[in-house]
Amino acid sequence: MTFFEADNLSIHFGGIRAVDGVSFRITQGEVFTIIGPNGAGKTTIFNLVSRFYDPTDGRLVFEGNDITKVPAHRIAALGIARTFQNIELFEHATLLQNLLLARHAHKKSGFFSELLFLPSVRRFEVEHREAVEKVIDFLDLQQYRDSLIVNLPYGVRKVAELARALCTGPKLLLLDEPSSGLNVEETEDMAFWIQDIKNLLGVTVLMVEHDMKLVSAVSDRVLALNYGRPLALGTPQEVQGHPEVISAYLGG
């Protein structure tokens, strides 16, 4: 069974073919990276996978199920979580609240039991908290638990968003430019975490990234895009050496 497959994925905004017939398969347990110049359609693919956009053509298959028509709020429960290029945390809530919200897909309590805060709700809250605390320990976020997101520096927010995605308990993790805005040291930390997520947690990662050092350090396979079309697919070295990829980046 294919773990994840995008088959002839296309989306057109008017005359613009943002993504035009892209097909790729991700096997379970790998880090799959999409690279490409600005406007190549990388984030658009993410928005298609997380179902914010409806594809004009093509199919998305996750664990053997067609998810092309699944509404966006069901995606998390299936086991796909994502981060955003421009951090989309809940800014006026604490880190803990942000992470607990990520457990929403696993919510078991009904409205009226929450209204009365029955013992079952209390029990579920503790269960969610235990799951969240594992992620907090994994990413060393203990000291920020009760801080409001607005008061956190950019680097910590980036990690917080990764933590929030992990709290949903994903099988496939979509990272949209995990290193953007981070300094060299923070980028190295991010590389270690991505490797740990793959090796220790066994989560498959689909990543969009510009930092080629990070890409070659963590990726198993790389897909290069330009103008919404695939250019090359292979190991980081193969793709970086591909003549069409070089010309897309450097012109000529």
Next chain:
Amino acid sequence: MRFLFKTSYEQDTRLFRDRIDASWYVLLAVAVLILPAVLPAYYVGETTWVFIYAIGGVSLMVLVGYTGLVSLGHAAFLGIGAYAHAFFLEHGVPWVLSAAMAVTITTACGLVVGLPALRMTGIYLAIATLAFAVIVQEVFTRWESVTHGLSGMAVPKATIFGVSFESERAFYYLCLFLFVLTLWLTRNLLRAPTGRAWIAIRDSEIAAQSMGVNLAIYKSIAFAYSAGLMGLAGVLFAHKIAYLAPDIFTILLSIQFLLLVIVGGLGSLHGAVFGAIFVALLPPLIAILRDSIPASFADLAAASGVSLLGSIGEGIGNFLRKPGVEAGIFGLILVLVIVLEPLGMYGRWVKLRIFFSTFPMYKRATFKRQRSYMKSERLR
């Protein structure tokens, strides 16, 4: 300064932070319970307004402060609750059943009005709710068989299971009970997944969605719950003013509720209560000042022999007697709050508390407003 050492996860789901916090609330509860015994009946009646406004404030706080949906039509829900209750009482329905049906009807109306909220945000939603309020007010005027139209509708006194709540003091306790119940239920929702989903919708709809929050359902719940609470406030409101007329439930009343949550402090239940105290007690305070300032200045003038003081007092008294002064003062305070303290009275209260708990180590920069990052390329 005291530190809270957390030893279990359940500590974060408790109603009160710790014993010391809880004991302050017990003290407050005792004070509120004995208040009617020590205050004259008139002031007990005025304090009752605080509870009624606070229920309405909590209602709007859920919608505006927590879910981030603006409504300019909440006076309509108040009106629907009030008229429905009065109508059922008039037809001999027992009080509890009548109140429950009034709240149910308002909740249903909230659900229907919430439907456009699934598509609209910000100013567009405000306009849509405003339109709803105008329509409802027109219905109050025209549907004479139920509301008696412009001639108004007398509200029977509250009698629950044979106990009369006619006196100011008895009605005070009824309002207090329902107010505390409202706070408890809302607090429960806010510390549970539903409350977190509301906050998530307020801060980033797209992230909320990708974390599994069904926007349509949670926005509808917020609207329905908020309308239901407003209906409950309407039930008490009806008894309090005793005579319903369509021109009570105007846009001005909606704005007053919006002012209440902003002045109190958006995004906190404390804010709703602080705001209610402000909105309910400012008019009687102005009335007291209007009468007492000229008198006390006159005394001062007589004692010191400076006649100018007497005329200053007279001038202030005359100014406060002018029509529209109350609305002017409300407006002025609203502007000052938005400019000087965006977190409202609750924000001020938190600062004051931290000043005393860290004294003399308080740093002025603790609450310095920080620049937030640009959110470009947001998906809408």
